[in-house]
Amino acid sequence: MGGIVLSLTRMTRILEVDVENRIAVVEPGVINLHLTEHVSQYGLCYAPDPSSQKACTIGGNVAENSGGPHCLAYGVTTNHVLGMEVVMADGSLQWVGGRAREMPGYDLRGIIIGSEGTLAIVTKVIVRLLRQPEAVKTLLAVFRELDQASAAVSGIIAAGIVPAAIEMMDDLCIRAVEPAVNAGYPADAGAVLLVEVEGLSESVEEEQSGFPIANLLHAGDGNLHPSVLFDERKPGDTQKALALGGEILKMCVDAGGVLSGEHGIGLEKQEYMPFMFNDDDLEAMARLKPAFDTRDLLNPAKIFPTGASCNEVAFAGAIARAGAGAWI
Ligand SMILES: Cc1cc2nc3c(=O)[nH]c(=O)nc-3n(C[C@H](O)[C@H](O)[C@H](O)COP(=O)(O)OP(=O)(O)OC[C@H]3O[C@@H](n4cnc5c(N)ncnc54)[C@H](O)[C@@H]3O)c2cc1C
Structure with a gap:
């Protein structure tokens, strides 16, 4: 049996704006820019501003732990999300985090943010709001x-x-x-x-x-x-461009950088994970997934390397490898 595509794009309600405590509760399909436009009437803004903010959603931002131009000063999504309602792979509804800045126990909120949809489906998000700057x-x-x-x-x-x-x-x-x-x-x-x-x-x-x-x-x-x-009509150029992308990533990691500053690993960069992580690191991360999703239902085949060579990581090839049941 094949997989399902779950679209949350109609969950676009801003459920609450608590001006006094500078908090908003939103559904995951809210467009990033719409949130700031909505709360600007109170002199507030939502700081994480991916350059895609006219189109990307708060749910996608949470899944990718997105940044943006202003994250230099204000930090990325995880610094602005206090809590989330999530649907687990077994269908149960849970809250992780809350309205407070600090919560006791494991920081499950922090684990789910940036997990690229592999651990849980986010259905409500409590975000921090900031005051708009006086002058820019x-x-x-x-x-x-x-x-x-x-x-x-x-x-x-x-x-x-x-x-x-x-x-x-x-x-x-x-x-x-x-x-x-x-x-x-x-x-x-x-x-x-x-x-x-x-x-x-x-x-x-x-x-x-x-x-x-x-x-x-x-x-x-x-x-x-x-x-x-590059010109994809020229035979071999797509593969060469992909290989060049790999070389750039290797250079970044060798210089002390990381594989992705904001877009996540997904399928395209999964074979490059060993540039940064050894087998023990990857195994420790992979052991987390079944704790949330025993049947590997949520975004399977993402993030972790499959053992294919880097040149095989052309996007189409990665999609084909994801196979039946994949949620891409
Ligand atoms: C022109 C352009 C500029 C960009 N600039 C930036 C930038 O400045 N900073 C930055 O960080 N990124 C940037 N990005 C990347 C991208 O826009 C962000 O990562 C964004 O957060 C993705 O949101 P989305 O709504 O498009 O998510 P989608 O692409 O729809 O989803 C991304 C992933 O999140 C998962 N997901 C989505 N919603 C949920 C949910 N509710 N629960 C669980 N999983 C979910 C999906 O399964 C998928 O794996 C840019 C992209 C483009 C095209």
């Missing part, structure tokens, strides 16, 4: 070289200044974006930073392995989005 100023800093922009980010952080956001674009990104949006980015810049006090952004361009790579990144918290530009 955005600065544009232009650099001849990407390295200079990167050094400026490190300098800002080292000086103990924490802007609300620091975003970077490289020259390839600038040249792609400017003709479309006419923001005034200089076409001959090597990189730009946008710093928002409350916030910042920058861009850089580079070419590694025969493919141009455009870089757009949340520079403040070191969260990179290299875009490998």
Whole structure:
């Protein structure tokens, strides 16, 4: 028997806004931006702001422990979710966490956040709200070289200044974006930073392995989005681009970084988990899953490596491997 696709996109109600305690209770299908738009009437906002916030949901944010430009100053989703109603794999309804900042016992809330839908289905979320900043100023800093922009980010952080956001674009990104949006980015810049006090952004361009790579990144918290530009109609280029993605990830891990700053592991990065974790680490994580989901019903085949080679991790291949009963 095949699997089922469970869609929560119609669970879009904001159930409660407790202005005094700066808390909201929402259903998982609430669009991230809609929550901030709704509570702005009280001078409040919801801090985690993935760049996809016009489309992504609070439930998806919880599953991916999402960040965003302002998470440099305010932290990611787990820092703003107090409690959740969840449906366990056996159908039982549970609450994890609550309205208080600290709860006794194991932090099951923290375990479920970022578990990519593999442990439980989130059906209500209690979130913290923040006061809207009184003033926001955005600065544009232009650099001849990407390295200079990167050094400026490190300098800002080292000086103990924490802007609300620091975003970077490289020259390839600038040249792609400017003709479309006419923001005034200089076409001959090597990189730009946008710093928002409350916030910042920058861009850089580079070419590694025969493919141009455009870089757009949340520079403040070191969260990179290299875009490998390739033509999927050219035989072999998709595989080469995927392999290049793997090399970039390896380089990040070797430099002390992680496999994913915000998008999770899912299917595409699962074979790269051994870059970061040894067998004991992976086994300790894998032992958690049956404690929540004995029959491996929820998002099976995700996160953990299957033993395939990294080049086989093309997205379509991963989906095919997920097999019957998979919830992707
Ligand atoms: C243009 C763009 C920009 C982005 N920028 C950012 C960014 O700045 N920061 C960032 O962190 N991410 C970013 N992302 C990634 C993505 O938008 C986020 O991870 C987002 O949180 C996903 O939410 P969603 O509603 O789209 O989830 P979906 O894609 O629908 O689901 C993601 C996963 O969560 C699971 N899931 C969803 N809802 C639930 C639930 N209620 N209970 C249990 N599991 C659930 C799903 O099964 C799936 O495995 C970006 C994506 C795009 C396309």
